[in-house]
Amino acid sequence: AQKITQTQPGMFVQEKEAVTLDCTYDTSDPSYGLFWYKQPSSGEMIFLIYQGSYDQQNATEGRYSLNFQKARKSANLVISASQLGDSAMYFCAMREGFSASKIIFGSGTRLSIRP
Amino acid sequence: EAGVTQFPSHSVIEKGQTVTLRCDPISGHDNLYWYRRVMGKEIKFLLHFVKESKQDESGMPNNRFLAERTGGTYSTLKVQPAELEDSGVYFCASSWAGGGYTFGSGTRLTVV
DSSP, X not given: OOEEEOOOSEEEEETTSOEEEOXXXXXXXXXXXXXXXXXXXXXXOEEEEEEETTOSSOOEETTEEEEEETTTTEXXXXXXXXXXXXOEEEEEEEEESSSSOOOEEOOOEEEEEEO | OOOOEEEOSEXXXXXXXXXXXXXXXXXXXXXEEEEEEOTTOOEEEEEEXXXXXXXXXXXXXXXXXXXXXXXXXXXXXXXXXXXXXXXXXXXXEEEOTTOOOEEOOOEEEEEO
Protein backbone atom coordinates (compact mmCIF):
# COMPACT_ATOMS: atom_id res chain seq x y z
CA ALA A 1 0.00 0.00 0.00
CA GLN A 2 1.18 3.50 -0.71
CA LYS A 3 2.37 5.59 2.22
CA ILE A 4 3.91 9.00 2.79
CA THR A 5 5.93 9.81 5.91
CA GLN A 6 6.96 13.25 7.13
CA THR A 7 8.93 12.90 10.33
CA GLN A 8 9.30 16.58 11.22
CA PRO A 9 6.14 17.90 12.85
CA GLY A 10 7.66 21.37 13.19
CA MET A 11 10.76 23.32 12.22
CA PHE A 12 12.16 26.74 13.04
CA VAL A 13 14.54 28.37 10.59
CA GLN A 14 16.23 31.74 10.48
CA GLU A 15 15.20 34.01 7.64
CA LYS A 16 17.42 33.74 4.54
CA GLU A 17 18.66 30.30 5.49
CA ALA A 18 17.96 27.24 3.38
CA VAL A 19 15.65 24.59 4.79
CA THR A 20 15.05 20.95 3.94
CA LEU A 21 11.73 19.29 4.69
CA ASP A 22 11.91 15.53 4.77
CA CYS A 23 9.56 13.14 3.00
CA THR A 24 9.82 9.41 2.46
CA TYR A 25 7.36 7.31 0.56
CA ASP A 26 6.49 3.72 -0.08
CA THR A 27 4.84 2.21 -3.12
CA SER A 28 5.08 -0.94 -5.19
CA ASP A 29 4.06 0.88 -8.36
CA PRO A 30 7.09 1.84 -10.50
CA SER A 31 5.11 4.74 -11.93
CA TYR A 32 4.22 7.46 -9.48
CA GLY A 33 4.26 11.17 -8.93
CA LEU A 34 5.36 13.14 -5.91
CA PHE A 35 3.98 16.53 -4.93
CA TRP A 36 4.61 19.21 -2.37
CA TYR A 37 1.91 21.60 -1.21
CA LYS A 38 2.02 24.64 1.05
CA GLN A 39 -0.84 25.53 3.34
CA PRO A 40 -0.54 29.00 4.87
CA SER A 41 -2.63 30.10 7.82
CA SER A 42 -5.32 31.27 5.41
CA GLY A 43 -6.03 27.61 4.68
CA GLU A 44 -5.69 27.22 0.93
CA MET A 45 -3.53 24.44 -0.51
CA ILE A 46 -0.90 25.80 -2.85
CA PHE A 47 0.91 23.51 -5.28
CA LEU A 48 4.67 23.96 -5.14
CA ILE A 49 6.47 21.29 -7.10
CA TYR A 50 6.09 17.91 -8.82
CA GLN A 51 8.47 15.02 -9.51
CA GLY A 52 7.64 12.03 -11.68
CA SER A 53 9.24 8.69 -10.86
CA TYR A 54 10.96 8.48 -14.25
CA ASP A 55 12.22 12.03 -14.26
CA GLN A 56 15.99 11.98 -14.52
CA GLN A 57 16.57 15.38 -12.99
CA ASN A 58 15.39 16.85 -9.73
CA ALA A 59 12.46 19.20 -10.15
CA THR A 60 13.00 22.89 -9.48
CA GLU A 61 10.54 25.79 -9.29
CA GLY A 62 12.10 29.08 -8.33
CA ARG A 63 13.32 28.81 -4.74
CA TYR A 64 11.89 25.30 -4.41
CA SER A 65 13.72 22.17 -5.42
CA LEU A 66 12.93 18.54 -4.81
CA ASN A 67 15.80 16.30 -3.78
CA PHE A 68 14.62 13.04 -5.32
CA GLN A 69 16.51 9.96 -4.19
CA LYS A 70 14.65 7.09 -5.77
CA ALA A 71 16.63 4.24 -4.25
CA ARG A 72 16.06 5.65 -0.79
CA LYS A 73 12.43 6.50 -1.60
CA SER A 74 12.85 10.03 -0.42
CA ALA A 75 11.58 13.29 -1.89
CA ASN A 76 12.79 16.10 0.31
CA LEU A 77 11.75 19.68 -0.38
CA VAL A 78 14.51 22.27 -0.29
CA ILE A 79 13.61 25.93 0.09
CA SER A 80 16.52 28.25 -0.58
CA ALA A 81 16.84 31.68 1.00
CA SER A 82 13.79 31.32 3.22
CA GLN A 83 11.42 34.25 3.66
CA LEU A 84 8.95 35.16 6.38
CA GLY A 85 6.14 34.33 3.97
CA ASP A 86 7.34 30.75 3.82
CA SER A 87 5.93 30.12 7.29
CA ALA A 88 3.19 27.55 6.71
CA MET A 89 2.30 23.88 6.80
CA TYR A 90 3.98 21.82 4.10
CA PHE A 91 2.55 18.55 2.84
CA CYS A 92 4.26 15.89 0.79
CA ALA A 93 1.91 13.81 -1.34
CA MET A 94 2.04 10.93 -3.80
CA ARG A 95 -0.04 9.53 -6.60
CA GLU A 96 0.42 6.03 -7.97
CA GLY A 97 0.43 5.98 -11.74
CA PHE A 98 0.38 9.00 -13.99
CA SER A 99 -3.31 9.27 -14.77
CA ALA A 100 -5.78 11.16 -12.67
CA SER A 101 -6.37 9.37 -9.40
CA LYS A 102 -6.28 10.11 -5.71
CA ILE A 103 -3.17 11.46 -4.05
CA ILE A 104 -2.28 10.59 -0.49
CA PHE A 105 -0.71 13.02 1.92
CA GLY A 106 1.85 12.92 4.67
CA SER A 107 1.09 14.37 8.07
CA GLY A 108 2.74 17.68 7.25
CA THR A 109 5.53 19.82 8.64
CA ARG A 110 4.87 23.21 10.19
CA LEU A 111 7.66 25.54 9.13
CA SER A 112 8.23 28.77 11.04
CA ILE A 113 10.66 31.36 9.76
CA ARG A 114 12.31 33.59 12.37
CA PRO A 115 13.16 37.20 11.38
CA GLU B 1 -8.96 31.00 -15.19
CA ALA B 2 -11.12 30.78 -12.09
CA GLY B 3 -9.85 28.38 -9.48
CA VAL B 4 -11.67 25.74 -7.49
CA THR B 5 -14.38 27.36 -5.41
CA GLN B 6 -15.78 25.95 -2.24
CA PHE B 7 -18.59 27.24 -0.08
CA PRO B 8 -19.38 27.90 2.53
CA SER B 9 -15.94 28.74 3.82
CA HIS B 10 -17.09 28.09 7.36
CA SER B 11 -20.04 26.22 8.80
CA VAL B 12 -21.03 25.68 12.40
CA ILE B 13 -23.85 23.22 13.00
CA GLU B 14 -25.24 21.26 15.87
CA LYS B 15 -24.79 17.54 16.22
CA GLY B 16 -27.55 15.74 14.36
CA GLN B 17 -28.11 18.47 11.80
CA THR B 18 -27.41 18.25 8.09
CA VAL B 19 -24.79 20.20 6.21
CA THR B 20 -24.13 20.39 2.51
CA LEU B 21 -20.77 21.50 1.16
CA ARG B 22 -20.35 22.59 -2.41
CA CYS B 23 -17.40 22.54 -4.75
CA ASP B 24 -17.14 24.18 -8.15
CA PRO B 25 -14.16 22.76 -10.04
CA ILE B 26 -12.13 24.48 -12.71
CA SER B 27 -14.13 24.51 -15.92
CA GLY B 28 -13.23 21.55 -18.09
CA HIS B 29 -11.72 19.47 -15.30
CA ASP B 30 -13.43 16.09 -15.44
CA ASN B 31 -11.79 14.88 -12.24
CA LEU B 32 -13.01 16.09 -8.88
CA TYR B 33 -11.79 14.94 -5.49
CA TRP B 34 -12.93 15.43 -1.93
CA TYR B 35 -10.51 15.31 1.00
CA ARG B 36 -10.78 16.19 4.66
CA ARG B 37 -8.44 17.01 7.49
CA VAL B 38 -9.95 16.16 10.84
CA MET B 39 -8.64 17.56 14.15
CA GLY B 40 -5.27 18.56 12.69
CA LYS B 41 -4.56 15.03 11.54
CA GLU B 42 -3.56 13.87 8.11
CA ILE B 43 -5.41 14.93 5.02
CA LYS B 44 -7.51 11.96 4.05
CA PHE B 45 -8.96 11.13 0.65
CA LEU B 46 -12.73 10.73 0.54
CA LEU B 47 -13.69 10.15 -3.07
CA HIS B 48 -12.95 10.82 -6.71
CA PHE B 49 -15.41 11.70 -9.46
CA VAL B 50 -14.75 11.41 -13.15
CA LYS B 51 -17.42 13.59 -14.66
CA GLU B 52 -20.57 12.49 -12.87
CA SER B 53 -19.36 8.97 -12.01
CA LYS B 54 -17.77 7.92 -8.74
CA GLN B 55 -14.40 6.52 -9.75
CA ASP B 56 -13.18 5.77 -6.24
CA GLU B 57 -15.16 6.20 -3.05
CA SER B 58 -12.94 4.07 -0.86
CA GLY B 59 -12.30 6.91 1.56
CA MET B 60 -15.89 7.70 2.46
CA PRO B 61 -16.07 7.07 6.22
CA ASN B 62 -19.66 5.89 6.51
CA ASN B 63 -23.13 6.20 5.04
CA ARG B 64 -23.73 9.53 6.71
CA PHE B 65 -21.70 11.05 3.91
CA LEU B 66 -23.23 11.42 0.47
CA ALA B 67 -21.44 12.98 -2.48
CA GLU B 68 -23.02 13.88 -5.77
CA ARG B 69 -21.90 15.46 -9.00
CA THR B 70 -24.95 15.76 -11.16
CA GLY B 71 -24.15 16.80 -14.71
CA GLY B 72 -20.45 16.45 -14.10
CA THR B 73 -19.98 20.04 -13.06
CA TYR B 74 -20.16 21.10 -9.42
CA SER B 75 -20.25 18.60 -6.60
CA THR B 76 -21.93 18.50 -3.23
CA LEU B 77 -20.96 16.61 -0.11
CA LYS B 78 -23.75 16.13 2.38
CA VAL B 79 -23.25 15.02 5.95
CA GLN B 80 -26.44 13.74 7.54
CA PRO B 81 -26.66 13.56 10.50
CA ALA B 82 -23.46 15.33 11.48
CA GLU B 83 -21.45 14.01 14.42
CA LEU B 84 -18.81 15.76 16.52
CA GLU B 85 -16.00 13.77 14.89
CA ASP B 86 -16.95 15.18 11.49
CA SER B 87 -15.46 18.53 12.44
CA GLY B 88 -12.53 19.49 10.29
CA VAL B 89 -11.59 21.09 7.01
CA TYR B 90 -13.05 19.65 3.83
CA PHE B 91 -11.07 20.24 0.68
CA CYS B 92 -12.09 19.83 -2.90
CA ALA B 93 -9.64 19.53 -5.79
CA SER B 94 -10.00 19.16 -9.52
CA SER B 95 -7.72 18.06 -12.33
CA TRP B 96 -7.74 17.21 -15.99
CA ALA B 97 -6.70 13.68 -16.97
CA GLY B 98 -3.11 13.20 -15.93
CA GLY B 99 -2.83 16.79 -14.84
CA GLY B 100 -1.97 18.48 -11.61
CA TYR B 101 -4.43 19.06 -8.86
CA THR B 102 -5.84 22.44 -7.96
CA PHE B 103 -7.34 22.70 -4.51
CA GLY B 104 -10.04 24.95 -3.22
CA SER B 105 -9.64 26.95 -0.04
CA GLY B 106 -11.61 24.42 1.95
CA THR B 107 -14.72 24.47 4.12
CA ARG B 108 -14.11 24.52 7.84
CA LEU B 109 -16.89 22.48 9.44
CA THR B 110 -17.49 22.67 13.16
CA VAL B 111 -20.04 20.37 14.73
CA VAL B 112 -21.05 21.38 18.26
